[in-house]
Amino acid sequence: EKEIPIPQPPETFLLGNLPDVDPVFSIGSIWKLKPIYGDIFKLNLKGNVIFISSRDLVDEVCNEDRFEKFVSGPLKEVRALTGDGLFTAHQYEPAWGIAHRTLMPVFGPIAIRKMFPQMLDISSQMILNWDRLGPDHVIDSADDFTRLAFDTIAFCACSYRFNSFLTPDPPTFATQMAEVLVEAGKRAMRPNIENNLRVWSAKETESKIKDMWKLGDDLVAERRAHPQPENSDLLNTMLYQKDPLTGHMMTDENIRFNLTTFLVAGHETTSGTLAFMWYLLLKDPEKLHKAQKEVDEVLGDNAIELKHLSQLKYVEACIRETLRVQSPIGALAMHAKEETLLAGKYRVKSNEKIQVNVRDLHRDRKVWGDDADDFRPERLLNGGWEALPRNAWKPFGNGARACIGRALAEQEMLIATALMLQRFQVEMADPSYDLQHKSTLTIKPDHFGFKVRRRPGKD
Numbered sequence: 001e002k003e004i005p006i007p008q009p010p011e012t013f014l015l016g017n018l019p020d021v022d023p024v025f026s027i028g029s030i031w032k033l034k035p036i037y038g039d040i041f042k043l044n045l046k047g048n049v050i051f052i053s054s055r056d057l058v059d060e061v062c063n064e065d066r067f068e069k070f071v072s073g074p075l076k077e078v079r080a081l082t083g084d085g086l087f088t089a090h091q092y093e094p095a096w097g098i099a100h101r102t103l104m105p106v107f108g109p110i111a112i113r114k115m116f117p118q119m120l121d122i123s124s125q126m127i128l129n130w131d132r133l134g135p136d137h138v139i140d141s142a143d144d145f146t147r148l149a150f151d152t153i154a155f156c157a158c159s160y161r162f163n164s165f166l167t168p169d170p171p172t173f174a175t176q177m178a179e180v181l182v183e184a185g186k187r188a189m190r191p192n193i194e195n196n197l198r199v200w201s202a203k204e205t206e207s208k209i210k211d212m213w214k215l216g217d218d219l220v221a222e223r224r225a226h227p228q229p230e231n232s233d234l235l236n237t238m239l240y241q242k243d244p245l246t247g248h249m250m251t252d253e254n255i256r257f258n259l260t261t262f263l264v265a266g267h268e269t270t271s272g273t274l275a276f277m278w279y280l281l282l283k284d285p286e287k288l289h290k291a292q293k294e295v296d297e298v299l300g301d302n303a304i305e306l307k308h309l310s311q312l313k314y315v316e317a318c319i320r321e322t323l324r325v326q327s328p329i330g331a332l333a334m335h336a337k338e339e340t341l342l343a344g345k346y347r348v349k350s351n352e353k354i355q356v357n358v359r360d361l362h363r364d365r366k367v368w369g370d371d372a373d374d375f376r377p378e379r380l381l382n383g384g385w386e387a388l389p390r391n392a393w394k395p396f397g398n399g400a401r402a403c404i405g406r407a408l409a410e411q412e413m414l415i416a417t418a419l420m421l422q423r424f425q426v427e428m429a430d431p432s433y434d435l436q437h438k439s440t441l442t443i444k445p446d447h448f449g450f451k452v453r454r455r456p457g458k459d
């Protein structure tokens with residue numbers, strides 16, 4: 001086949017394609033350009049970025065011999081906060097390998113079971129809180145699922161309680177983090193000249209970052225001063241385990257970066273997924289009913305236990321299907337290790353960013369059929385999940401750089417959803433609400449509220 005150029009919208013003098021992209025909700029602009037320019041197109045956003053949207057192209061780029069994660073743009077801006085922590089580390093930084101090998105065992109599905117009591121503790125606070133507020137109270141999904149995910153990851157990672165269900169406002173740490181992430185996204189979409197002129201917002205961001213680091217540093221100092229040898233949280237692993245390959249320990253600075261990373265990576269995605277799932281279920285009462293029926297069959301009126309989780313097959317499919325149609329992660333950033341031809345005809349250089357457009361990948365009609373846009377958990381049951389082509393479903397990223405917190409997030413979401421379905425009849429606060437998106441580093445529903453009413457006989 002002959003080499004052909006990658007389609008690209010016309011560029012603007014000096015600004016390239018920056019004007020084609022909304023600085024606040026940039027992925028939304030990509031969703032709009034995709035139907036016009038196709039499964040592969042490029043934009044000059046302070047350097048070429050190639051967007052790919054089909055399973056076949058993504059499958060090729062997931063080959064780790066030829067491609068790897070690329071930390072640039074917004075992700076590179078987030079390094080101001082999370083440095084060489086797992087999420088924002090360059091592949092070549094030794095700290096990534098050390099932390100990855102030290103932490104992988106404690107993030108595995110079996111190890112995560114130990115966190116069941118902590119997760120149940122936080123989920124139960126959410127349920128109790130809603131019960132007390134009563135059936136007329138409008139629950140802001142983004143707020144309360146953020147509280148849930150934030151408190152859970154902090155409790156599981158370092159036995160720290162934010163206690164955010166006890167206060168009307170979210171923890172300062174959470175607010176500051178959201179602001180820093182929004183600013184990182186904007187910086188990546190602004191011309192460098194403009195960034196250099198914005199001295200004030202840079203100073204403000206720096207002081208927020210220092211505040212956030214202090215929390216991690218204080219926790220490390222406290223644990224070193226008062227060791228808790230019996231504790232199996234992630235902080236103990238980071239402080240006392242050696243990398244099995246090199247024998248190195250994680251440095252205090254890298255532990256701080258990873259604690260901050262877990263709080264960043266661990267709460268937005270999980271809370272966004274839960275909010276999207278409840279939106280999708282409430283828009284489709286038949287599926288909501290099926291999920292509730294399953295919970296009634298598995299749990300009945302009993303207190304939830306670890307053994308129930310693996311029986312909640314329909315709820316699990318609802319979570320997976322949500323991650324497909326409304327993935328909270330908009331894009332995965334990769335680059336070719338060496339200059340290469342994509343699909344045998346599109347030349348990509350090693351310094352060009354390739355972005356997997358997750359939403360359109362997950363709606364590739366060749367894989368998912370004509371109802372690819374519909375929320376239909378059934379498609380993932382009865383062998384549907386096992387039959388998926390390789391690399392068709394990528395909400396947790398790829399290969400060595402895939403999400404380390406996947407098992408943790410899945411268990412947490414199952415527990416929270418099961419408790420909600422067991423206890424409440426959930427209703428849309430505004431039945432005419434239609435999905436709107438907002439984004440910081442991740443995508444969430446905007447202004448989506450619901451109400452909960454105690455189911456008769458469930459006390």
Ligand code: HEM
Binds near residue numbers: 329408
């Ligand atoms: C990486 C998604 C929950 C920690 C990633 C990546 C994705 C992802 C797509 C790859 C990013 C990239 O390629 O640049 C999700 C989703 C979640 C979730 C959809 C929930 C539904 C969590 C949780 C944690 C976590 C609960 C808690 C610690 C991380 C870390 C990385 C990561 C540390 C970087 C891994 C590495 O590169 O070594 N996640 N995540 N995530 N996630 Fe998650």
